[in-house]
Amino acid sequence: MIINHPLLGPRDAQEFTFLGDASLIDRPDWEAEDAAEKFYEYAYLRDNPAGLHRELWFHETGDRSWLVVTRNTLTHEITDVEMASDVARSKGRSK
Amino acid sequence: MRYSGLRVIKEALTGHKGWQPAWRDPEPQSSYDYIIIGGGGHGLATAYYLAKKYGKSRIAVLEKGWIGGGNVGRNTTIIRSNYLLDGNEPFYEYSLKLWEGLEQELNYNAMVSQRGILNLIHTDAQRDAFTRRGNAMILNGADAEMLSVDQIKARYPFLNFNDARFPIKGGLAQHRGGTVRHDAVAWGYARAADSLGVDIIQNCEVTGFRIENGSCLGVETSRGFIGGTKVASCVAGSSSRLMSKANMRLPIESTVLQAFVTEGLKPVLPGVITYGAGHFYCSQSDKGGLVFGGDPDGYNSYAQRGNLPVVEDVCESGMALIPALGRARLLRMWGGIMDMSMDGSPIIDRTDINGLYFNGGWCYGGFKATPASGMCYAHLLATDAPHEFATAYRFDRFRRGYMIDEKGMGAQPNLH
Numbered sequence: 001m002i003i004n005h006p007l008l009g010p011r012d013a014q015e016f017t018f019l020g021d022a023s024l025i026d027r028p029d030w031e032a033e034d035a036a037e038k039f040y041e042y043a044y045l046r047d048n049p050a051g052l053h054r055e056l057w058f059h060e061t062g063d064r065s066w067l068v069v070t071r072n073t074l075t076h077e078i079t080d081v082e083m084a085s086d087v088a089r090s091k092g093r094s095k
Numbered sequence: 096m097r098y099s100g101l102r103v104i105k106e107a108l109t110g111h112k113g114w115q116p117a118w119r120d121p122e123p124q125s126s127y128d129y130i131i132i133g134g135g136g137h138g139l140a141t142a143y144y145l146a147k148k149y150g151k152s153r154i155a156v157l158e159k160g161w162i163g164g165g166n167v168g169r170n171t172t173i174i175r176s177n178y179l180l181d182g183n184e185p186f187y188e189y190s191l192k193l194w195e196g197l198e199q200e201l202n203y204n205a206m207v208s209q210r211g212i213l214n215l216i217h218t219d220a221q222r223d224a225f226t227r228r229g230n231a232m233i234l235n236g237a238d239a240e241m242l243s244v245d246q247i248k249a250r251y252p253f254l255n256f257n258d259a260r261f262p263i264k265g266g267l268a269q270h271r272g273g274t275v276r277h278d279a280v281a282w283g284y285a286r287a288a289d290s291l292g293v294d295i296i297q298n299c300e301v302t303g304f305r306i307e308n309g310s311c312l313g314v315e316t317s318r319g320f321i322g323g324t325k326v327a328s329c330v331a332g333s334s335s336r337l338m339s340k341a342n343m344r345l346p347i348e349s350t351v352l353q354a355f356v357t358e359g360l361k362p363v364l365p366g367v368i369t370y371g372a373g374h375f376y377c378s379q380s381d382k383g384g385l386v387f388g389g390d391p392d393g394y395n396s397y398a399q400r401g402n403l404p405v406v407e408d409v410c411e412s413g414m415a416l417i418p419a420l421g422r423a424r425l426l427r428m429w430g431g432i433m434d435m436s437m438d439g440s441p442i443i444d445r446t447d448i449n450g451l452y453f454n455g456g457w458c459y460g461g462f463k464a465t466p467a468s469g470m471c472y473a474h475l476l477a478t479d480a481p482h483e484f485a486t487a488y489r490f491d492r493f494r495r496g497y498m499i500d501e502k503g504m505g506a507q508p509n510l511h
């Protein structure tokens with residue numbers, strides 16, 4: 001698989017490590033009433049779709065940035081790559 | 096028809112005209128008491144024990160393709176009970192005991208071969224960890240023995256004992272472990288279940304559940320609606336896909352694991368060996384091929400095929416342990432989709448929906464579990480209570496913080 005890094009261009013997937021579903025960006029609010037339940041869902045439950053999957057890849061042997069890769073789990077085709085920091089910022093998470 | 100040596104001789108002398116199909120090919124009935132979704136090893140074993148041990152009838156196994164076409168026919172056939180943790184070891188030892196009597200029980204040659212499994216040790220810390228694991232096994236009634244380098248050399252003289260970085264320092268052996276002919280397990284359970292009246296319905300994909308007022312009334316399939324009093328999901332790598340039809344999200348991710356077979360060689364590898372410094376394991380099939388594998392590909396996949404980096408990694412690990420492996424030609428390789436759970440251990444439980452049950456999360460180690468998984472799932476379906484060896488395999492262990500994490504990896508399925 002080739003991941004088209006937004007800053008570095010096409011890179012071999014071997015340079016990356018895989019974390020999992022990009023919903024891991026959406027860390028729940030620890031002060032909320034239902035925080036325990038929300039953290040259980042956040043930590044343990046996954047959609048695990050057959051088809052398009054947005055997922056976090058870490059460029060470990062490269063520039064060490066986190067990417068959100070949209071990939072088809074049935075074909076391994078990669079259709080979109082974003083900087084995870086941009087995704088997080090667009091959700092008002094990171095500064 | 097009972098199979099026996101005498102029968103084989105009789106058929107050989109009479110032109111093999113007396114053999115009959117090993118199971119029927121029935122049309123689905125409009126409803127069943129028990130619907131088992133998935134004709135893999137676990138689904139077929141569940142149906143068999145439901146009928147045989149728990150005396151139930153009106154049972155169907157619905158399989159979207161052909162039975163044995165999933166992971167039960169794709170795995171590397173290793174059986175063992177060398178686990179550490181309390182939730183796991185009694186279950187896997189129970190499974191190994193069931194394997195030991197399986198062929199007589201099913202009247203089917205599944206080629207259960209207790210040729211032994213050896214986990215190699217390369218560091219002092221690993222020796223401590225494996226000693227602890229061996230003790231846990233013995234405490235749970237399994238067999239375990241620490242072997243010295245000389246003992247290993249006598250059996251496997253061709254291993255790379257003096258590698259500069261990862262010398263072999265010993266090994267943990269389970270002599271009762273071994274291999275089983277995987278297809279024969281599916282066929283043996285299918286034939287035995289069929290003879291007890293279980294309908295095995297192939298080419299019948301479950302496409303949805305009919306759920307009303309919190310109860311499951313049956314399944315929508317590619318061959319129409321089939322009513323069911325108890326509906327039991329048992330679809331391994333497809334677990335999340337299927338249960339999403341009941342609006343359930345599971346503590347599971349699906350990844351692909353590859354396996355490799357070389358050309359047939361003369362007998363060289365008497366037992367199963369696993370490398371302790373990388374992920375590589377190997378055995379020799381009765382046809383002579385070296386059967387080996389290593390790490391899963393490590394990203395979510397439903398593609399039933401892997402990619403080249405893992406092929407390279409597995410072969411490098413193999414060469415590091417068995418340098419002679421480089422002289423054998425690779426004949427075939429393939430991938431299977433595994434239901435990797437959040438703690439690396441399985442789930443056999445009811446769901447919050449009445450009449451809907453779940454069995455899955457077997458990761459890359461569910462083949463060895465087949466008999467016990469079938470027995471425990473049948474027990475749950477028949478009695479609505481967990482089997483004594485499956486009490487830890489509940490959905491709520493994640494919410495309650497009682498993970499069964501053999502490798503200590505945390506909620507990171509691709510690392511288990």
Ligand SMILES: Cc1cc2nc3c(=O)[nH]c(=O)nc-3n(C[C@H](O)[C@H](O)[C@H](O)COP(=O)(O)OP(=O)(O)OC[C@H]3O[C@@H](n4cnc5c(N)ncnc54)[C@H](O)[C@@H]3O)c2cc1C
Binds near residue numbers: 133158170
């Ligand atoms: C390469 C590889 C090597 C492995 N090596 C080992 C090993 O050495 N030892 C070990 O213990 N384990 C091993 N495993 C794991 C083991 O194979 C699995 O954990 C186990 O087979 C899973 O249970 P099963 O046999 O019931 O699954 P499967 O055989 O996959 O059965 C599930 C069935 O459900 C069917 N299905 C799916 N969706 C639907 C639907 N909607 N409707 C109807 N039917 C459906 C599928 O077609 C399939 O036949 C390995 C796995 C792989 C991939």
